[in-house]
Amino acid sequence: MYNILILEDDHIQLKTLSEIIKQLGDMYQVYEATNTTEAFKIASQNAIDLFYVDINLKNESGFKFALEIRKIKRYRLNWIVFVTIYKEYMLSAFKKIHCYDYIIKPYNKKQIQRMTELLMSDGRAQVAVTEINEKFIIVPIKNIEVKIFVNEIIFVEVFIRTSIIHTTNGSFTIDYLSLKKLNSMINDKNILQSHRSYLVNIKYISKIEKTNNKTSYKIYFYNTDKTALLGNNYKKRIMERFNNVVDEEING
Structure with a gap:
């Protein structure tokens, strides 16, 4: 028996989601x-395995509820899925409290049922521990402390006082955070400086091409159509690492 708690202040939406799971x-x-x-x-009287939490409660905060639940030892690793009408920043922001995912209203029956069955499968505990042990950085975005997993970073670009972190879950803009500071925070062997304004993740590079400027190259990536620059001063190191990764993929 799996215990699932739905926190939703709209009675129609509550009953709809409840019936889908039942x-x-x-x-x-x-x-x-x-x-x-x-x-x-309910959470104090029953051992809840999975929480579905509406982030946009009328007079309360579903996000704050989730933060408080995480302070209870028995719920430190249990799955939380947020219900929301907003998409921007949701997944990475909610990973701060080890949220698995979020669903957008109106509900998609198959998506909810598939997600519920997946999270309640035998492998859920191991998946949770694996996610929490992954390396991450925490950066301030729109007054929210956002947790970004390093292995999801594709590349970083900095313009004057603004940094943009491009990830497999979208792009995040941070004010007043320098490339040097970000590089120090990330501190990962696969993420290297490619230009005075760019950091790139070698694992996501699909190709490198020369630009019209004789001293620079353009870097293309998997998972995004955005590109980064490769300066001549950084070319040797980046090209060596990129070629090593390609060789590893070819030779298994």
């Missing part, structure tokens, strides 16, 4: 809460 079978016990007081009470 259709998976009797092994799923669904608890419903319309406010954080009810949710905390």
